[in-house]
Amino acid sequence: MTEDVGTHYRAMAGTNKTHPRCIALNGIIGHAVSCSIYENRSSTCRAFTASYSDGEYHEDCAKARARYGLPELTPEDYRDNPIVNPDDNEPEKNKPAA
Ligand code: SF4
Numbered sequence: 001m002t003e004d005v006g007t008h009y010r011a012m013a014g015t016n017k018t019h020p021r022c023i024a025l026n027g028i029i030g031h032a033v034s035c036s037i038y039e040n041r042s043s044t045c046r047a048f049t050a051s052y053s054d055g056e057y058h059e060d061c062a063k064a065r066a067r068y069g070l071p072e073l074t075p076e077d078y079r080d081n082p083i084v085n086p087d088d089n090e091p092e093k094n095k096p097a098a
Helices: 043-047 058-065 077-079
Strands: 001-006 011-012 025-028 032-035
Touching: none
Parallel strands: none
Antiparallel strands: 001 011, 025 032
16 A cells, blocks of 8 residues: 655655555545545645645645645635544534535
């Protein structure tokens, strides 16, 4: 599920490409995706923050979305479409409307 990146590092298979797609990513980018190993994802993945999920803009998020032709996230994306965050201790609060 990982591949060598240089002598001392490894990366998730599929992420070390010009047009990356992680082997652990399920779903259709731009519609609905999820990480199949979320609880065991790498430190690199844990360090990545989606723009405004913490109230702040994150350039890496914008660049990743742009590679797939997706617009930058905005604060309104969270207000209008709450996201289920597995790390959140109050899952009912962030549960999307049915
Ligand atoms: S969070 Fe999951 S799907 Fe995304 S890059 Fe990391 S391992 Fe892959």
